[in-house]
Amino acid sequence: MSRPKPPLPYNMREVLQPGDAACPGCPIPMAWKVLSAVFGEKMILVIPACCSSVVVGPYPGNALKASIIHVAFASAAAVASGVAEALKRRGINDVQVIAWAGDGGTADIGMASLSGAAERNHDFIYIMYDNEAYMNTGIQRSGATPYGAWTTTTPIIGKTEHKKDVARIMIAHNVPYVATASVGYPHDLYAKLQRAKKIRGFKFIHLHAPCPVGWRFDPRYTVRIAKLAVETGLWILYEYYDGKIHLSGASRPYIDPARRKPIEEYLKYQGRFRNITPEKIEEIKRYVEMNWNWIKKHM
Amino acid sequence: MGEKLVLTGNYAVAYAAKLARVDIVAAYPITPQTTIVEKIAELIESGEMDAIMINVESEHSALAATFGAAVAGARVLTATSSHGLMYMHEYLHWTSRARIPVVLALVTRTLAPGWNIWSSHDDFYGQRDTGWILSFALDNQEVLDTTIQAFKISEDPRVYLPVLVALDAFILSHTSMPVELPDEKQVAEWLGPRRQGYVVDGRELLAIGNLTWPEDTEEMVMDLWRAMEESYNVIKEVDREYGKLFGRSYGGLIQCINCSDAKYLAVAMGAWSGDLMEAVNMLREEGYSIGVLRVRFYRPFPHRDIWEYARGVKGLIVYDRAISFGAWGQLYTDTVAGLYQYTTKLPIISNVIAGVGGVNVTAEEFYELTKNFIEKIEGGEEPPRITWYHRR
Ligand SMILES: Cc1ncc(C[n+]2csc(CCOP(=O)(O)OP(=O)(O)O)c2C)c(N)n1
Ligand code: SF4
Ligand SMILES: [Mg+2]
Numbered sequence: 001m002s003r004p005k006p007p008l009p010y011n012m013r014e015v016l017q018p019g020d021a022a023c024p025g026c027p028i029p030m031a032w033k034v035l036s037a038v039f040g041e042k043m044i045l046v047i048p049a050c051c052s053s054v055v056v057g058p059y060p061g062n063a064l065k066a067s068i069i070h071v072a073f074a075s076a077a078a079v080a081s082g083v084a085e086a087l088k089r090r091g092i093n094d095v096q097v098i099a100w101a102g103d104g105g106t107a108d109i110g111m112a113s114l115s116g117a118a119e120r121n122h123d124f125i126y127i128m129y130d131n132e133a134y135m136n137t138g139i140q141r142s143g144a145t146p147y148g149a150w151t152t153t154t155p156i157i158g159k160t161e162h163k164k165d166v167a168r169i170m171i172a173h174n175v176p177y178v179a180t181a182s183v184g185y186p187h188d189l190y191a192k193l194q195r196a197k198k199i200r201g202f203k204f205i206h207l208h209a210p211c212p213v214g215w216r217f218d219p220r221y222t223v224r225i226a227k228l229a230v231e232t233g234l235w236i237l238y239e240y241y242d243g244k245i246h247l248s249g250a251s252r253p254y255i256d257p258a259r260r261k262p263i264e265e266y267l268k269y270q271g272r273f274r275n276i277t278p279e280k281i282e283e284i285k286r287y288v289e290m291n292w293n294w295i296k297k298h299m
Numbered sequence: 300m301g302e303k304l305v306l307t308g309n310y311a312v313a314y315a316a317k318l319a320r321v322d323i324v325a326a327y328p329i330t331p332q333t334t335i336v337e338k339i340a341e342l343i344e345s346g347e348m349d350a351i352m353i354n355v356e357s358e359h360s361a362l363a364a365t366f367g368a369a370v371a372g373a374r375v376l377t378a379t380s381s382h383g384l385m386y387m388h389e390y391l392h393w394t395s396r397a398r399i400p401v402v403l404a405l406v407t408r409t410l411a412p413g414w415n416i417w418s419s420h421d422d423f424y425g426q427r428d429t430g431w432i433l434s435f436a437l438d439n440q441e442v443l444d445t446t447i448q449a450f451k452i453s454e455d456p457r458v459y460l461p462v463l464v465a466l467d468a469f470i471l472s473h474t475s476m477p478v479e480l481p482d483e484k485q486v487a488e489w490l491g492p493r494r495q496g497y498v499v500d501g502r503e504l505l506a507i508g509n510l511t512w513p514e515d516t517e518e519m520v521m522d523l524w525r526a527m528e529e530s531y532n533v534i535k536e537v538d539r540e541y542g543k544l545f546g547r548s549y550g551g552l553i554q555c556i557n558c559s560d561a562k563y564l565a566v567a568m569g570a571w572s573g574d575l576m577e578a579v580n581m582l583r584e585e586g587y588s589i590g591v592l593r594v595r596f597y598r599p600f601p602h603r604d605i606w607e608y609a610r611g612v613k614g615l616i617v618y619d620r621a622i623s624f625g626a627w628g629q630l631y632t633d634t635v636a637g638l639y640q641y642t643t644k645l646p647i648i649s650n651v652i653a654g655v656g657g658v659n660v661t662a663e664e665f666y667e668l669t670k671n672f673i674e675k676i677e678g679g680e681e682p683p684r685i686t687w688y689h690r691r
Contacts, residue, residue, distance in 0.1 A: 043501065053510065058512065067500075067501050067505050068499075069508065071393070071508070072363065072389050077360075078360035078367065079363045079367035082323065082363070082365060082373075083371040085353060086323060086367070087371055089322050113360045116355055116360055120353070
């Protein structure tokens with residue numbers, strides 16, 4: 001069965017004007033393209049300190065065709081709460097408020113403010129774009145950095161803890177909508193944003209975003225690596241609403257371990273896993289299996 | 300004449316928020332600020348006040364959410380104390396540098412360890428360089444009036460800066476006094492609709508806070524400084540207008556009592572200035588030529604007004620309820636530097652640090668300290684420049 005693909009603007013310049021400061025192969029503008037396809041210019045992005053603060057380009061310019069409020073590192077969800085309430089108060093209901101934050105600004109320093117906003121169920125979408133480290137400050141480890149990965153603060157033996165599963169934490173908040181997504185699957189992201197747009201209350205999207213600079217891969221492979229994460233079963237695409245996990249189409253085949261590509265396929269393209277040992281790869285496999293079991297239990 | 304109620308300082312803040320028709324309040328509880336939040340919640344839930352309350356999970360988020368709501372066009376208020384203010388500190392800078400009108404009520408409280416809920420002014424002074432307009436009330440009537448005035452000042456196009464209104468823990472926050480409430484409609488008319496330099500509400504594309512080069516940044520900071528200078532006149536103007544409309548004004552940035560012919564001045568800020576006034580009355584009765592200069596707005600610093608009264612005096616004694624470790628009391632430092640703008644021949648200016656940690660200082664003690672200062676000078680001696688006044 002072939003469904004019609006949603007219309008996405010394939011000319012990046014319709015979304016991001018000259019003057020942006022993204023690295024080649026950066027996942028951020030890829031996602032913004034999809035956001036723009038869903039909301040047009042009618043969105044306010046609340047952006048804490050992160051790569052995106054740079055990517056939009058310096059004052060007095062602004063490369064992204066959207067309204068932006070740059071905010072302090074720990075506060076994206078809190079500021080977005082205030083903006084959403086003010087728009088409600090003023091009767092403005094055709095503008096989407098989006099907190100757009102990195103993994104550090106979400107899983108670490110912003111966690112309390114995220115949790116608070118989710119519990120209060122403010123009406124906005126929180127998108128955590130996850131490049132799995134503090135890239136803006138030079139690739140330091142975050143709570144969302146995966147096990148075994150090199151960063152500048154896990155320089156020799158790699159990270160010794162697993163990734164913090166923020167989507168699951170958000171599910172535990174009983175918010176109306178949680179989803180995982182990937183920059184490698186723009187149509188999937190598009191559909192998820194469309195659904196989120198129609199739901200009132202707090203929506204959370206955990207967006208996997210491979211970063212060539214921090215993960216040490218050739219910038220041309222951003223999409224390939226994003227896809228490999230899904231095809232190896234390492235990154236699972238799903239939605240959570242009505243109290244259940246709904247596995248997304250792209251991830252459905254990989255519920256069967258036999259259909260997954262070997263984890264090594266994903267790791268080998270990335271310099272950050274260059275020194276990983278076979279034992280550690282086994283540990284990653286165990287972790288992936290554990291995640292799938294959790295998903296299956298909650299479907 | 301408006302309605303008269305018996306209100307604590309904290310309730311005076313809550314009623315001021317109602318009278319100013321605040322749209323959104325975001326706050327987090329901390330002693331002794333809590334009853335502000337509780338009263339506002341009650342006013343909203345009982346239908347007396349039409350506003351949205353965001354019960355955030357921390358003070359950092361309290362001011363962040365307040366900021367967000369303000370940027371999106373709402374009239375906002377938050378309130379805190381002590382450690383709450385410390386936790387918010389990042390957002391004080393953020394708000395002023397973004398030039399967003401916000402009003403914050405601060406119930407001044409000592410910092411820990413150890414835990415101490417009584418009033419010192421350390422939390423207040425910790426915000427000295429944030430670019431906020433900083434005011435300090437004497438009594439609950441002034442808490443109410445200054446909070447309403449704060450919206451007018453903050454939303455003035457010549458200013459567009461956040462305003463902090465301080466009141467001392469317990470001495471005001473939990474002490475009931477008769478407070479006259481101005482007519483709500485009249486206040487609404489006077490304040491007018493919310494005004495701010497820009498609104499981010501998605502109607503037009505606007506980005507605030509992008510990466511900024513050094514020269515642009517310096518110009519923005521200079522602009523903030525200019526707005527703060529400009530606010531000096533606005534504060535006076537607002538206080539005068541308020542007086543005409545509602546029958547009470549406070550002399551602008553300072554209040555000086557018994558000052559016109561005084562040879563000595565006692566300078567202080569906050570509720571204990573009331574005790575100092577009592578002491579000065581006693582001294583006046585004994586023939587001492589002294590006045591009290593109460594600082595009502597600490598930023599912008601009212602150096603012009605202080606000079607106006609200090610010109611020609613023999614000595615000033617400045618009482619500080621906090622200390623800048625390794626230096627002096629903050630009000631003292633500013634008074635000395637402020638007067639130096641006008642003369643190279645300063646009178647004798649002494650600093651007494653007292654009341655820290657909430658230690659009570661009575662009118663009698665102010666009387667002794669101030670009298671001692673005058674006697675020393677009159678006797679041809681030089682009083683010490685800085686003293687800790689501490690007793691058990
Ligand atoms: C309070 C505070 N602490 C630290 C920083 C420095 N800082 C800025 S961005 C950043 C890392 C951001 O990481 P992440 O949220 O993952 O976004 P990314 O840069 O990876 O896109 C850090 C540590 C800051 N701006 N504010
Ligand atoms: S470091 Fe990575 S996420 Fe950051 S701008 Fe460069 S490519 Fe994008
Ligand atoms: Mg990151």
